Amino acid sequence: MSSRRRLAVGAGLVMAGAASFEVFARARTPNLCSPSSGDSWLIREAEAILRRSHGPRGRASIAVIDDGVLREAHFGADRHTQYEIGSITKTMTAAVFADMVERGEISRRALLGAFLELEGSEVAAVELEELATHTSGLPDMASTWRNFAGLVLWPLLVHDPSSSVTLERLVVDARRSRVGPKEYAYSNLGYSLLGQALVRHSRTTFPRLLEERLFAPLGMVDSFVPADPRSLPADAPRGYSIMWGRRAAPWTLGAEAPSGSVRSTLADMTRYLQALLDGTAPGASALEPAAVVDGSLRIGYGWHIDQDSLVWHNGMTGGFSSWMSLCPGRGRGVVVLSNTMNSVDELGRKLAGSSSGASGIS
Numbered sequence: 165m166s167s168r169r170r171l172a173v174g175a176g177l178v179m180a181g182a183a184s185f186e187v188f189a190r191a192r193t194p195n196l197c198s199p200s201s202g203d204s205w206l207i208r209e210a211e212a213i214l215r216r217s218h219g220p221r222g223r224a225s226i227a228v229i230d231d232g233v234l235r236e237a238h239f240g241a242d243r244h245t246q247y248e249i250g251s252i253t254k255t256m257t258a259a260v261f262a263d264m265v266e267r268g269e270i271s272r273r274a275l276l277g278a279f280l281e282l283e284g285s286e287v288a289a290v291e292l293e294e295l296a297t298h299t300s301g302l303p304d305m306a307s308t309w310r311n312f313a314g315l316v317l318w319p320l321l322v323h324d325p326s327s328s329v330t331l332e333r334l335v336v337d338a339r340r341s342r343v344g345p346k347e348y349a350y351s352n353l354g355y356s357l358l359g360q361a362l363v364r365h366s367r368t369t370f371p372r373l374l375e376e377r378l379f380a381p382l383g384m385v386d387s388f389v390p391a392d393p394r395s396l397p398a399d400a401p402r403g404y405s406i407m408w409g410r411r412a413a414p415w416t417l418g419a420e421a422p423s424g425s426v427r428s429t430l431a432d433m434t435r436y437l438q439a440l441l442d443g444t445a446p447g448a449s450a451l452e453p454a455a456v457v458d459g460s461l462r463i464g465y466g467w468h469i470d471q472d473s474l475v476w477h478n479g480m481t482g483g484f485s486s487w488m489s490l491c492p493g494r495g496r497g498v499v500v501l502s503n504t505m506n507s508v509d510e511l512g513r514k515l516a517g518s519s520s521g522a523s524g525i526s
Contacts, residue, residue: 166485194504196221197240206237210500210511214239219506220409225430228515229437229497236430243431244386247501248415249486250479251352253426255450256436257359258296258466260377262447270365272296279361280335286343287357294346295358296465301344302354306337322405322412322482327393329418331360335524347459351424352495355466359422370421378446382439384432388423390416403483403503412483424481430501433488437497441490451475451492457458474516478509486513 196214200207212224217378227234236243264270276295277288287302294300305311311325338357363370371389379387391394393416405412417425426441428436439445450465457463460471476489487508490497498515500508 166291194220194222194404195371197223198226200237200239201242201386202226202237203235206235206515209240209515210237212322213511213514214508217506217510219406220404220504221502221506222375222404223503224508225270225499225501225513226511227348227430227434227437227439227497227499229434229495230274231495232438234434234438238430241430243434244429244431245501246427246483247412247486247503248403248479248484249424249428249433249488249501250415250481250484251424252477252479252486252488253422253424253433254355255466255477255488256378257362257422258449258450258464259445260362260373260412261292261296261358262450262465263377264362264365264447266449267449270362274361276361279364280336280338280357282339285339287338287341290343290354290357292358292361293356293454293465294495295351295361296450298348298350298354299346299455299463300351300354301349302341302357303344304339304351306341307351311337312484322407322410324393324413324415324417324482326417326420329420331419334403334419348455348463352420355423356420357431360419362422374426378436379432382432382435382445384428384435387426387428387432389421390427392416392418400501403481403505405482406505409504412481415481415483424479428501430499430524433499433501437488437490437499441492441495441497443492451490476512476516480505480507489516490511491516 168436214221224239225241225245226237233441265272272293274292276290282288290300319360334356359370363373364372372393374389393414396414399412403412451467452464453462455463462469467477469475474491483505485502485506485508487500489512498512500512502508
């Protein structure tokens with residue numbers, strides 16, 4: 165067979181395979197679930213945005229609190245459906261830190277090396293408050309071949325890239341990390357280390373730390389940190405990857421749990437939101453600006469604060485996405501939970517800025 169013929173046949177096979185895979189992917193990609201239930205205005209607002217977005221959609225639960233009035237909307241779910249909330253977990257780690265600072269249990273200027281075995285490394289001199297405000301100079305994640313390989317292979321394996329990370333490995337990765345300029349740079353590594361420092365200081369585990377310091381005081385009975393994948397029941401909810409809507413493995417994140425491993429429900433997240441709006445949540449001072457990101461964005465402990473005083477955080481795991489925001493001065497807050505790795509930021513921002521019954525941004 166001539167080289168030209170072989171190229172033509174090869175190209176044909178590739179195209180045929182791609183076409184077949186596209187048909188397969190379309191057949192399996194989940195769409196926004198039905199039936200819907202809840203507040204009719206909120207259902208219309210949410211459905212209009214979720215259905216027009218690209219990529220997979222599945223179950224979703226949305227809440228808006230406006231001056232103490234709670235509205236909810238659900239698609240194929242209810243207020244006790246479980247979701248991974250991803251990086252919104254960081255606001256909970258930050259709340260525990262802020263609560264400890266308020267109680268005089270720990271200093272915001274305490275050095276990370278006082279809690280973890282980091283002697284002789286640059287990271288030992290990082291302050292806890294720098295970790296809480298993403299101004300430590302640490303990278304998003306440690307620059308190791310293992311982390312790089314995990315990111316590269318994740319779209320194919322849809323696994324939890326961090327489930328096997330032990331505290332020992334996390335510390336080794338931290339010791340090898342270079343500390344850059346003390347300016348804002350979002351860092352999952354930094355929040356993992358902050359959480360583990362709080363755990364070491366409290367002589368407990370991260371699941372127990374959040375249970376005792378946040379979930380129990382707020383009555384968040386559905387919320388928890390899974391210790392590892394084996395601790396989850398066989399029927400634990402699993403979400404869908406953005407890669408052709410494939411079912412994703414649960415994310416428990418090992419020693420990196422403080423950066424994004426909480427599982428919760430809309431019922432519990434609205435309790436958390438209302439307590440933040442009331443100022444009664446443990447560590448509520450985490451909402452206050454502590455550092456400047458740029459001219460229009462500031463950051464508290466974990467929370468980002470826009471120029472219009474919208475306080476927010478989003479989250480994403482391999483199979484879930486989330487949004488949470490509040491305007492403390494207006495008594496308005498929003499929670500969006502979804503079981504697909506497909507951003508819900510547009511919906512969250514729209515609801516944060518719109519008034520009930522109106523479709524425009526106020």
